[in-house]
Amino acid sequence: xxxxxxxxxxxxxxxxxxRDLLDRISGHGAIQIVLAASDGPIRFTDLERAVEGxxxxxxxxxxxxxxxxxxxxxxxxxxxxxxxxxxxxxMALELREALLTLTDWARRHGAGVEAARRRYDARQSAATSx
Numbered sequence: 001x002x003x004x005x006x007x008x009x010x011x012x013x014x015x016x017x018x019r020d021l022l023d024r025i026s027g028h029g030a031i032q033i034v035l036a037a038s039d040g041p042i043r044f045t046d047l048e049r050a051v052e053g054x055x056x057x058x059x060x061x062x063x064x065x066x067x068x069x070x071x072x073x074x075x076x077x078x079x080x081x082x083x084x085x086x087x088x089x090x091m092a093l094e095l096r097e098a099l100l101t102l103t104d105w106a107r108r109h110g111a112g113v114e115a116a117r118r119r120y121d122a123r124q125s126a127a128t129s130x
Contacts, residue, residue, distance in 0.1 A: 029054040037088040
């Protein structure tokens with residue numbers, strides 16, 4: 001980091017706003033990717049199986065974004081075909097605990113949120129039919 005400007009490369013652009021980082025981490029399977037890579041090196045094909053509801057193309061883009069943001073390291077082994085592994089960086093490992101807390105909260109409260117949605121939808125339906 002260059003003295004005084006808050007940017008690692010000295011461009012003066014400053015730190016990334018928290019909202020941008022939260023958007024990146026919350027989108028397109030990024031939480032699942034970071035958690036999977038935090039357990040140790042993981043291959044692309046294993047990530048495809050581990051991350052639900054994300055196309056191969058979106059997985060590739062998300063991996064690139066996470067690598068660019070310093071959360072993942074990509075290693076290509078010189079084999080035929082090439083073997084690609086992703087590793088969580090120290091920054092991602094620090095993030096892991098917060099993500100585990102968040103996903104645990106989501107598991108514990110999923111049924112309550114579903115019930116709240118049903119109640120809300122019923123109220124909305126009743127209000128529009130009268």
